[in-house]
Amino acid sequence: MFEPFTDVIPSFFGWLNQGPLTLTIFLHTVIILPMIWIYFQEKKRIENEG
Amino acid sequence: MANRSVWSDNRFWQRSAAWVTGFAAILLIWLTFDTSMQISMGSDEDLKNGVTKRVPGPTVINYKITYEMDAKRGHEVPVIGEKELFFGRDDWSEEEAGALLHLGKLGSQAKNCMNCHTLLGNGAYYAPDLTKAWLDPAWGPEGSLQAMTGKPTKEEAMAEFLQHPSQYPTHERMMPNLGITAEEAKGLVAFLKHMSSIDTNGFPRNFGKIKGAVHGK
Numbered sequence A: 001m002f003e004p005f006t007d008v009i010p011s012f013f014g015w016l017n018q019g020p021l022t023l024t025i026f027l028h029t030v031i032i033l034p035m036i037w038i039y040f041q042e043k044k045r046i047e048n049e050g
Numbered sequence B: 001m002a003n004r005s006v007w008s009d010n011r012f013w014q015r016s017a018a019w020v021t022g023f024a025a026i027l028l029i030w031l032t033f034d035t036s037m038q039i040s041m042g043s044d045e046d047l048k049n050g051v052t053k054r055v056p057g058p059t060v061i062n063y064k065i066t067y068e069m070d071a072k073r074g075h076e077v078p079v080i081g082e083k084e085l086f087f088g089r090d091d092w093s094e095e096e097a098g099a100l101l102h103l104g105k106l107g108s109q110a111k112n113c114m115n116c117h118t119l120l121g122n123g124a125y126y127a128p129d130l131t132k133a134w135l136d137p138a139w140g141p142e143g144s145l146q147a148m149t150g151k152p153t154k155e156e157a158m159a160e161f162l163q164h165p166s167q168y169p170t171h172e173r174m175m176p177n178l179g180i181t182a183e184e185a186k187g188l189v190a191f192l193k194h195m196s197s198i199d200t201n202g203f204p205r206n207f208g209k210i211k212g213a214v215h216g217k
Helices: A012-016 A022-049 B010-038 B044-048 B058-062 B094-110 B144-149 B154-163 B182-196
Strands: B063-070 B075-083
Touching (some): A012 A022, A012 B010, A022 B010, B044 B058, B058 B063, B058 B182, B063 B182, B094 B182, B154 B182
């Protein structure tokens, strides 16, 4: 799943491109985790309003 | 109202959309700057000191370029080797080489090479992909195209063909005579040689399958 970094010039985007799942895992982390956080914030707000 | 779901709440989706859009925008702006750094052209100093750049400086025309399989990266990469004569010289200065490449680039645009050929992924596939044309063994010392023109070197053979393409039947889809002058042809060959030295992450993918294109194959 994780391959050794082989790009000519190392960069963050090069790292994202190294394996089949690196981009997927990264995007799920940065999109889904904050959404879970937003979900619980909104849930709390609705409960308080209720 | 105790059973109101978060999933049907507008604010949850608004905030999620704002997060995804904002994050993607920042990522894309960053990617733009990262790319422009990755594709910035190297210099003569880099070539002399063996610094690897994706896009080498124009004086790369003074060096021999080969195409080698990189097992680690899983595709072929251009390798800049020892000095090599280009139109009888291996001491093209940065200014001279830059001017020649510039002439070649303008020539390729003026003659609209991309109308039939592909350059670095842009253009058509009516005629052969020119991205790695310089490395095509057909133009090499034992290649049929060099033999056809009767010229002693790769660059002279390519320049001769570019000036009189309709004299050399190469393909069912023959290249038309575009009125390329001797000086323009020289620039175009320099442009092609420089282009072949660009690390394109193995593009075009099938070029390495040409017999003799990759060293030792």
